[in-house]
Amino acid sequence: MVDKNFNKLLEEFDSILNSINTELSEKVISEFKKSNNQIRFCLDDGLDEIQEKINKVPSGSGLYLFEVNLQTFYKHEIDLYDDWGHNGKSINQNKRDHFFESINRLWNEAIERDGSSYPKIIKKRFLHHFCLRPLRNNFEREEWIPFYLGINKNIQGRVYQHVKCDSSTFSMKLSHLSETVFSEYPIRVSTFVIPNIESKRRYMLVKEIESIVRERLHPLVGKQ
DSSP: OOOHHHHHHHHHHHHHHHHHHHHHHHHHHHHEEEEEEEGEEEEEOOHHHHHHHHHSSSOOSEEEEEEOOOHHHHHHHHHHHHOOTTTTOOOOHHHHHHHHHHHHHHOOOOOGGGOOOOOEOHHEEEEEEETTTTTEEEHHOOOOOEEEEEEEEHHHHHHHHHOOSSSSSSSOOGGGGGGGGGSSOEEEEEEEETTTTHHHHHHHHHHHHHHHHHHHHSSEEEEE
């Protein structure tokens, strides 16, 4: 039989840890919104200019968030699509289906993507940002769409890997899209530094915080 006092200690531990995780995840999201924790660029700025901006990103350990402004892309695609109400679907459902196909083409169809290891658009995350019931269309109403969330012991180096990566390392490899229309859309990178992440206990805690923040923000691409 399990000792009741031991069970009580475990429950208290879970309660305290949940409270800490909630408080820290809210702190991370709040810090992401501060302009002094952000850089902005477009891929068509060129790698040299982007590198200069990435050099301002902390080289320490912590969390980072890529966001993309897709309002222009959304408006362009929806303006092109005027075949509403077919196949027994509602207007908004037709819009959503069409835009899901469009954004996947935008993300996946560069020739350089063939055979490379990069995160894909996750449909359940897309459906969070374009929900029918209740109707919520963040692509239309929000300036910035959360795109990719990560954790690393060298934020600056990892952010650059997502922009320009010549190896098989899993990353967004945004430079693949530098000759596509995606290069025109503004990208914002926000960071939150967490000291001494090398500690195994602290790293596991930060991984939990990352999961909570992911469930709050629903970044569009990733592994999970």
